[in-house]
Amino acid sequence: MRVDVRALGACNRLAERGAERAADALADLTGTDLAVEVTGASVASGEDLAEAFAGRESIGVSVGLDGGLDGEAVLAFDSQQADALLSLLPGGASMGRSAVTEVGNIALGGFLDGWANYLGQAIDMTPPRYFEADGAAVLPDGALAGDGVFLFESRLDATTTDLDFSIYMLPDSGPFRDLVVGKTATAATPGAEGAAEGTGDAGSTVVPYESLSTFASLAKRGSTNAADNIGMMTGLDTTVEVSRLRFVPLADVPAEVGVEPHAGTVFELQGEPSGYLAILFEEESAAAVAASMLPTEPDDPLGDMAENALCELGNVMTSGFIDGWANVLGTSIAHSPPEFVHDIGSATISPIVAELGRRQDYGFVIDAAIQTEGVQAQCDVYALPDERELAAALSRLSET
């Protein structure tokens, strides 16, 4: 079984459109504006997902799928937001569970309409089932089993209230694999930008399906190395937690970073694969992590001393990540010296997106959290490898 890496992009585009329909359906129901913030496709192992969802409590509605797609779809939100959700609904809190179930039904119906339209085939939904779940139990059945699953995640944001939802869809991988391979190899639906990518020189990005789970393990492997390196450099007990690797359209990466000021470092990667890696912190996190590495509190939280500290941190993190990848892929990858950035988040990453955008349309985002001796700092690692070189390395890996 071989899959085009870019086929994930086509699926991502579909998930995005489905999420927009879900947002419209919910907006009609609640009278609240809802916007689709981010849609990502991930290939993740059950173990990674279990870790990523640890400690979360969710309320969700699930439906089984049959027809054009087999599998399960779930609409979930944080249990702490239950009241906010209920207050938006006709009937309010008194409706409780049945109102949530209705929301799920309507949103998931909208979501799946998008897919059914594209597939030209109806998708049947089983009646919605309400549930409360701890941790990864919120995910569709089967997400935690096996070595690698496709998971689509969309986040909807209510513009007037603090409320966001996630939609997860786990298609049964057998039929879905056929869909990915079959549909994207031939389809060129008007407007389906992603779908058209399977044509042309698709051969160069085709990898064995099994390699995708290898790829998913790359993020995790890299983060362990990065944490070890930081620990060795600073002498501080450090953990880097990576939830998972997400696959997002390059043009959406700047929006993903957002317009808040960010500081961090950018590296060019040379080898197989080549590409770029950016480690970006929100200003507060950047200052906290830099201060934790400096002997005395700097006068300027993000001045020259902090810049040096963040560059050093970037250096060891990046070499940790790419050593991990090179080990998994059996290749050698080198990185440039760090370039410090401190500006509007999306602006800092735009030149990289432009550079890679000349030859590809998708990139990968690794969500990571760094913790050094009590200092908690969130960062995002944007790994933007050349997709053809990555596919080639993954392909070679499966042959040995």
Next chain:
Amino acid sequence: MSHPSSAGGRDASGSARRVAVGVGDLAVVDGDAALTTSGLGSCVAVALVDPTTGARGLLHAMLPSADDSQSSRPSARPAKYVDSGVDALIDELGAAGASPNRLEARLVGGAEMLDLTAAVGPRNVERAERALADAGIPIVARDVGDGVGRTVRYRPNGELAVRAADGFERTL
């Protein structure tokens, strides 16, 4: 993605609709709507207005030209590139009742954010200048280059407010 996406929010003045333009995207409005685009780094924003009808359009393009693309397929997204994006913006403004002969342009962005990447910012600016010259559209104001990110708001009165990452704001 060539259709405007309404952010649903209100303008700072509390009166106007705001239409957010994403990366590789464009939108055309008339009336009291404001057009915004955020986080311009090396990308370039081209703002066009027909002062007579008030029709305005904003393009946020990432790369100079589709001809430079190493991708083997034509992009389904003209606004990704400066050259095809300017053409598409002029066409959409024409469809909205603007006259190509009356259009005037404002140009923002094209910063050199990183030494690591080839100087795509200046090339975006240069390509935008050429595309506008080819179309016979004068550039009446610009805020381009340097190494700073920018956020743009195209107001209903035709003014283009540009805010830099350091908080400095100017009106073009």
